[in-house]
Amino acid sequence: MFPVIADCLRRRAQGAKPRPLDREVLARLRTEQLSAILRQTPNMMLANACNALVLLAALWSTPQHDAVLLWAIVVVTIAGFIYFRKRRRAPGYRSGPHRSAVMSKAIVYALALSLCWAVVPLLFFTDATPGAQLLISCLCAGMLCGGAFALASMPHAAVAFTTPIFIASAITLVQSGGPDYLLITAVLVVYTLVLLRGVFSYAEHMKTCLLQQMESERRARTDALTSLPNRVWFQETVDTEFSRVSRENKFFALICVDLDDFKLVNDRLGHAAGDALLVQVAQRMKSVVRPTDLVARLGGDEFAIVVTSLRVPDDAIGVARRLTQCFEAPFSLGSEEIFCGASLGVAIAPRDGDHPHTLSRNADIALYRAKQNGGLFCVFEPRHDAVAREERALEHDLRRALQLDQFSLAFQPMLEICSGDIKGCEALLRWTHPTRGPTPPTIFIPIAERSGLIHDLGLWVIEEACRAAARFPQHIRIAVNVSAVQLRDPKFAERALRILATAGVSPSRLGMEITETALLSDDQATDCSIRKLASSGVEISLDDFGTGYSSLSYLRKLPLHKIKIDRSFVKDVPTQRDCEAITRGLIRMAADLGIRCVAEGVENVQQLECLRWNGCHEAQGYFIGKPINAEDFESFLARWNPRNIAA
Secondary structure, eight states: OHHHHHHHHHHHHHTOOOOOOOHHHHHHHHHHHHHHHHHHHHHHHHHHHHHHHHHHHHHTTSTTHHHHHHHHHHHHHHHHHHHHHHHHSOTTOOOOSOHHHHHHHHHHHHHHHHHHHHHHIIIIITTSOHHHHHHHHHHHHHHHHHHHHHTTTSHHHHHHHHHHHHHHHHHHHHHHOSHHHHHHHHHHHHHHHHHHHHHHHHHHHHHHHHHHHHHHHHHHHBOTTTOOBOHHHHHHHHHHHHHHHHHHOOEEEEEEEEETTHHHHHHHHOHHHHHHHHHHHHHHHHHTSOTTSEEEEEETTEEEEEEEEESSTTHHHHHHHHHHHTTSSOEEETTEEEOOOEEEEEEEETTTOSSHHHHHHHHHHHHHHHHHTTSEEEEOOHHHHHHHHHHHHHHHHHHHHHHHTOEEEEEEEEEETTTTEEEEEEEEEEEEETTTEEEOHHHHHHHHHHHTTHHHHHHHHHHHHHHHHHHSOTTOEEEEEEOHHHHTSTTHHHHHHHHHHHHTOOGGGEEEEEEHHHHHTOOHHHHHHHHHHHHTTOEEEEEEETSSSOOTHHHHHSOOSEEEEOHHHHTTTTTOHHHHHHHHHHHHHHHHTTOEEEEOOOOSHHHHHHHHHTTOOEEOSTTTOOOBOHHHHHHHHHHOOGGGSOO
16 A cells, blocks of 8 residues: 555656555545545535525515425425434544445435525526525525535535536526626636636645655554564554454464574674665565564564464464574575574464553563573463563562672682692672572573673672682682673673772682673674783683583684583593593693683592593582682681692
């Protein structure tokens, strides 16, 4: 519909003949035409009745009074019928699907009234007195003008109303003879032509204004980049579907779509490439849904699909599968080809929500679950809502915990294997919930990252680690874990170094452990933060190396000081040849690159001896020491003797 509107406006501006209007545009135009006429209907019918009564009064004492009375009754009856039909319609009436039939009725009513007034000059003018003739001429001219004005929005109705009156008046004047009547006839012809010209000009102007209004509405309801419906249009569609559900007892689905790692495209290839990707994504999704379904862009890389008129709820799963499959082929961005997946959350109305807000919230919950499961799609289940409420409660408690200082640090020692000395420790965040008790970081850290609390929480960890470092011996280095979300903050490195300076702790006594997932984004902000910290003397360690998304390119590109071999390899080093081979290879490769190795999860002397034999530099685990608070760690250091570790 909307391209037709734009084409019509462009052709009108250029003076070219516009193309035929789209069916929906034409229906909207007819609705506006009818609404304009209906607004004038009460005044028109009142004028007809009053004029009929005036003529009846003027000719009552003449021999024609019986004919005039009958004529007046017909006119008042028709006018009253039309008036009361209009009154039965609700205020602000918008015509329904049978607009053509309604317009035909409007033309018939206009013609019926016109024929009634056309009878007046033919029957009553010739035998009337000069005064009555003047009145008849005035009434016909007034009805001619008033009818054309009232029906100007619908030219066919205006022509149907004015033509019989004009013809009858012209015939009467010509038959009356005399130069005066001929001059009046000429004036009548000119007058009628001017009226009809004005009618068609007004109708054309109304059409142009309506097209411009619909184009403005389109812009307000359409996303400028992808030409998809925007959030306004999407919300209107959801409201409409809920109304249909209550009437027709059918289902419809809401599918929320979020692109995976879209930020990487913007960071690596630029925003122009990101925009091109969004346009291609929009086209692909539209190509796999039905014409009756709505694909909308809500903002950024967030899309939503309204799947209408489902026979059974499970039909939505087929749509979700087609949507995920449309992301399997690469996207072409100029000279680049990239793969971009998407996560989908599906909620079905009214099963998963009988209100737009509830349905959207549940679709978002399902989308979050899909992301947690590594992508593809997830259909909302009631248990998801319970989990979401639990997480919202935890998020609230996290905010309170920061204010009430409910967090603490535990310090796990790190052993230098060759000397047997404790050279550092890892600061581990602990939270004792007031009612839940000790809550593992694996539960609250993802919530902190998603809510943005990780920024304040991470800085608090660095501050506490610096306070502890000021108490510990100078040779003890404290390592803290840093989230990928923190590293993407352009101000993170500056704030961390400012904390060190305020605490009077040398940057060389602070280590930061980052996971490989933090490096997956490969964005400029993360790289800049790591390099700024490393150049200031902060020790950078790559945590859990050898699992997940390991890439040797990290060892070459980044200023790493240590890699930490994951406990899954260390556990089986003494007994599994493949684990020993992998561990030995990692240690030797790191040594050649000038990077130290730390083995995690050392729990017995056999593991430690195997690591020592293969040249590992440091070890960490329960065999060396469990995580303990700052006071106990100081006591641990005071009691420590290298002989504690069997050689």
